[in-house]
Amino acid sequence: MSTAGTIDRPTTRDPQQRPLPKQDPTMTSDSDIPSHSGIDANSSRQNRTRQMQLMPESLARAHMNDRLHEAESERRALRVTSARRLQRRAERASLRARRALAMAVMQ
DSSP states (O other), X not given: OOOSOOSSSOTTTOTTTSOOOOOOTTSOOGGGSOOOOHHHHHHHHHHHHHHHHHHHHHXXXXXXXXXXXXXXXXXXXXXXXXXXXXXXXXXXXXXXXXXXXXXXXXX
């Protein structure tokens, strides 16, 4: 099966197959105008399709990054709450020890 063009590059719209536009002799020098060849248009089109193909991957990477940050913040919150719980437990034990010492000194 030989096809003339592909979906991305049909032969009728291929920049390399198009004839160059005629230059107006009254125009200024070529150095004033940036040159746009068919290769630039073709590479920019390929770059766009490549970016479009990589978009789901970058979105997934950003989503995973957000999920990692969320999980890390949850871990930090759990550590803080457990540290506060342990601190209250230690304070209660300290108060019990003081009371026991005071009771022992009083007798």
